[in-house]
Amino acid sequence: MSEKKKLSLTSRIVIGMVAGIILGTIIRYVAGDNAWVSLYLTNGLFDVVGQIFITSLKMLVVPLVFVSLVVGTCSLSDPSKLGRLGGKAVGMYMVTTAIAITFAIGSAILVQPGSGIERASDASFEPSEAPSVSEVIVNLFPDNPINAMAEGNMLQIIVFALLFGISMALVGKPGERLKGFFDDLNSVIMKLVVILMNLAPYGVFALMAKLFTEIGVEMIGSLAKYFLLVLFVLLAHGLIVYPLFMRVLARVKPGIFMRKMRDAQLFGFSTASSNATMPITLETVTRRLGVSNSVGSFTVPLGATINMDGTAIMQGVATVFIAQVYGLDLGVAEYLMVIMTATLASVGTAGVPGVGLIMLAMVLQQVGLPVEGIGLIIGVDRLLDMTRTAVNVTGDAMVSCVVARSEGDFDEDVYYDNDAGKKLEEL
Template structure:
């Protein structure tokens, strides 16, 4: 067991965790699992999160301050943002193509879809939202009886409290000026920014600014500070190594808790996935297209010695951890380790590209947002026009910049997109049951996209030393 690679141990922990959770739900141990096993999984996430911010801070300062030519920073920044933009738009486009082709929202009883549509039109009337697809089921004699029953029974979608909270957050974000995210990048108080994982962009801004300033200070004055920063960075990297030695156990606890919280019996878990099966499969197909198609293809095209097999072998520890934690930020320390030690990307590049990617590059999330929006529209017999779907591309691309790298943050962005194209934001409750599973999977795509871009940037900058 000691000689097994880390990623194999993590896989074993992951499988055992899921298997144990199903067993515990079958024999009635769920309460024990949630109370006494799941906390260790939460500790794991906390350990990774508390390391993430200082690691980003000191690694960026260390990397930027060591650049001999600070002008290369601007060039590297443009490449990074350009590549992230291309990968995000690609992910959204792939998502839209797949969801329109598969049409998962139509794979339910048509009478239920008719009821959903009438409920939507009633909601649109009440909310003052324009129905843009030209259909009018409320005034169609064919559906009059169904409409009357729905109106009489009051069977409209009720916003759950969790949905209401997310709608409120989404409304606040939607009303912000278009360049508010740029303003939000500049910290008012760096101490407060460091203490809040959601303000990672502010930490990155400060670190780059600090690093550039330190780089232009003569070595006789700036040298001791550089050595101190480098030493602190090494301490945090060693802490990551220490935590990762226990990762298989922590992953077991985390997955056991996640599955145990979903349902009280294996049958309930299967029913949850069965009811949303076509949607879940569509999202997974889209994510797999990015994971097993786009990323390795692009990497192989520009880096000839990086084979398909090597790509996944080098990135698998971070990918399995991302699946377990559902957090790009929590996985960041391990992503950096994989990219530097396995891919051969220099610390200068990885410490600059990856923290930015963990904050602004959300390929998996963007793909999910596109599919989820169209699926929910299909479920309610709403036809989204080409203009509306292009709006999804634009909104999801811009929104991914501000989506926090933590579990569940994408639901807020989904609400914003749905409001933008005239759909009922309360519908997000429909996909809540499977969101955790999909969140885990799309996080894998997020960090894989980050790693791919970091490797490509390093290759173009002559900062890639990949070993066989």
């Protein structure tokens, strides 16, 4: 008698997601006003399970980034390679961000999502202050690396890990002995990632159930044109632009890339956090897509911090939307300023809480639009945030593959092997 085939991780996550959406919707419209349901189910069981899942993923981010980056850096035979990796990765992330916001602005000008929308008199938004360019540069370097790890400051952790790894490579035998310890520690952390991935369907179910008890279809109704346009541009960027880069620059079949990225995309969608999804993205990039650890351990954490393609798309559409709602005309110069500001701000506001809305506030101020207009779109931003996180995660992996290919650190055999990294789905 043949053994019953086990469902793949992707299938289990999708089942958990759909079941959560259905249950959350039923609770919202059947027992939404019930105090017991709200206290013990929505804000009790669902909230606790969902938050434990996200917190568990975030728990791995700092040790995973530090350890994997130290291992990758100390393995580099040519220290100057780090400069090339950094230049290529940052350049690619900024190019794709510029493409994303240009596509978004063009689509918004064509569709005009803000036409016929009346602004609410009480719509308001108070943006946090964005850091200056000099502050960003100075803050790249930690004065206390332990404090940087405690606060989860990714850019500072990356810088310290690079310096630590380079020192290990240059010190000789002590570095070689220490490298063995970090290799073993990296294997343990990766095993922990696999364990948490197998618990994902339950966490995703709880997150979706809670979200859809709070969000109804009627919330999208008044902003349907804006919502659907942002969603369309996000999907087009993720399903057309990224595969095109994979075909042209990585020189591989993009369909395989999209299929192997499904787990990371689902994680990104359900958590709405590139940082929380980083362990899964890194595991997928290095074990399933054939990117060497020396490249992936650098490009994935960097991308999770500064790659804002999905956010840039939201900013492009939102800028045109708010201008149309307030009856203000923007010229070519203003649109070019939006593209430039949003692209540079994707690096400048990295690691700042609420980064998407802070970046949008910067863009609106740059072209003279009222920042209060952000209050118009906050209601539907949660669902769009989930989608743009999935897009950002896909972009991180795409750039990792392209940079690895350019450095000769890309394994095509692993990329085309459907069974590569199957332990992602097995304990």
